[in-house]
Amino acid sequence: MKPLSRSVTGIDRSPIRFILDRAAAYPGAIHLEIGQPDFAVPAHVMEAVVNVTRHEYTGYTANAGMLALREAIVVKLARENDMRVTPENIIVTVGAMHAVYATMMTLLNPGDEILLPDPGYGNFNMAARLCQATPVFYPTVAERSFEPDLDVLETLVTERTKVLFINSPSNPTGAVFSRAMMRACLDFCRRHDLYLVSDETYDRLIYEGEHVSPAQWDDEGRVVTILTTSKTYAMTGWRVGYAVASKPIISAMTKIQEPMVSCVNTVAQHGAIAALLGPQDCVEAMRAEYRRRRDIAVELALENELSVSYPHGAFYMLVDISAQPKDSVAFCCDLLDAENVAAAPGLAFGERCDRYVRVSLCAKEEAIREGLPRLARYLQRAAEGQTVTETLSAQAAS
Numbered sequence: 001m002k003p004l005s006r007s008v009t010g011i012d013r014s015p016i017r018f019i020l021d022r023a024a025a026y027p028g029a030i031h032l033e034i035g036q037p038d039f040a041v042p043a044h045v046m047e048a049v050v051n052v053t054r055h056e057y058t059g060y061t062a063n064a065g066m067l068a069l070r071e072a073i074v075v076k077l078a079r080e081n082d083m084r085v086t087p088e089n090i091i092v093t094v095g096a097m098h099a100v101y102a103t104m105m106t107l108l109n110p111g112d113e114i115l116l117p118d119p120g121y122g123n124f125n126m127a128a129r130l131c132q133a134t135p136v137f138y139p140t141v142a143e144r145s146f147e148p149d150l151d152v153l154e155t156l157v158t159e160r161t162k163v164l165f166i167n168s169p170s171n172p173t174g175a176v177f178s179r180a181m182m183r184a185c186l187d188f189c190r191r192h193d194l195y196l197v198s199d200e201t202y203d204r205l206i207y208e209g210e211h212v213s214p215a216q217w218d219d220e221g222r223v224v225t226i227l228t229t230s231k232t233y234a235m236t237g238w239r240v241g242y243a244v245a246s247k248p249i250i251s252a253m254t255k256i257q258e259p260m261v262s263c264v265n266t267v268a269q270h271g272a273i274a275a276l277l278g279p280q281d282c283v284e285a286m287r288a289e290y291r292r293r294r295d296i297a298v299e300l301a302l303e304n305e306l307s308v309s310y311p312h313g314a315f316y317m318l319v320d321i322s323a324q325p326k327d328s329v330a331f332c333c334d335l336l337d338a339e340n341v342a343a344a345p346g347l348a349f350g351e352r353c354d355r356y357v358r359v360s361l362c363a364k365e366e367a368i369r370e371g372l373p374r375l376a377r378y379l380q381r382a383a384e385g386q387t388v389t390e391t392l393s394a395q396a397a398s
């Protein structure tokens with residue numbers, strides 16, 4: 001048989017999915033590895049959808065999504081993101097992830113360079129490589145609150161660079177870029193004639209600071225903003241996200257929507273309208289609860305002498321594992337064996353993140369309270385050079 005496509009065989013599977021699958025064989029494992037909200041979908045969204053399935057047409061919609069949904073998104077963007085747009089500036093996508101991929105497909109030719117954050121969500125890298133673009137990673141380090149260093153970015157630009165990709169609030173660092181940083185990123189793109197793609201998946205999950213959408217200052221059609229209902233409304237499985245950009249970009253994305261997915265699931269689009277236009281107190285309630293869990297996690301980290309990132313947004317915390325010698329994937333496998341705790345290997349977010357593991361703060365409070373001290377205990381033992389077997393026997397003896 002002839003080999004499969006090189007774009008597909010050339011990329012590795014996400015290490016998070018690897019740990020998730022592995023953890024399925026560990027009964028009673030504590031799951032701190034995935035970003036899956038544990039809240040129910042808001043009741044008014046469920047009700048709206050039940051009504052729709054009884055009374056409304058649920059066939060294909062326009063490729064760009066239902067007009068009523070795009071109008072609801074216009075309202076949301078004016079209300080929360082200081083963005084004034086029309087429905088022609090919006091395409092509804094299968095979650096933010098599809099918006100990321102379709103944006104890259106639309107902007108990038110094979111061999112073009114895209115500046116991606118490191119640490120950053122691993123799917124950005126995978127999507128860029130599927131488009132045969134070249135990811136060039138810009139570091140964001142704890143010492144600079146995980147914001148980009150513009151001087152370093154300057155050194156990475158070549159004549160092939162086409163896109164600066166940013167993600168605030170960030171998965172996995174929890175960084176929330178300041179207004180000044182957002183402006184600086186846009187100015188940088190203007191100076192070098194780059195597109196600015198801004199993944200704002202966690203725009204409503206901010207604990208300190210403010211969320212700033214750089215598209216509010218864009219008068220040239222340089223910015224593509226990516227948003228989703230997934231995390232804000234605990235609607236991850238509904239798969240409704242969207243991209244906001246200039247009319248030419250949206251019209252190109254709408255054209256390629258047809259061979260990719262035709263349109264987003266119609267019932268889920270109705271649910272998204274209810275989520276965006278309905279009462280928003282559920283969003284505040286979830287945000288307050290994530291913030292409470294963030295505080296618990298940071299306090300537990302201090303008590304257990306873990307060195308961690310302090311997330312100002314999103315719902316992840318990085319734990320530094322550099323006190324021990326293993327890479328993050330080996331560490332996470334052994335952590336499962338020794339302590340029955342699943343965490344996400346930092347490697348999933350880039351090579352520079354291999355000294356960290358990521359824990360998810362949308363896990364239940366009990367899981368955080370039980371899981372973090374176990375992680376700390378295993379880290380201590382691994383730092384002392386104990387094998388998993390020695391750790392298990394030590395636990396059996398205690």
Ligand SMILES: Cc1ncc(COP(=O)(O)O)c(C=O)c1O
Nearest residue numbers: 095096097121171201228230241
């Ligand atoms: C930064 C970031 N972008 C995009 C996504 C994908 O979101 P969606 O579920 O809406 O596709 C995620 C999901 O974890 C994410 O963390």
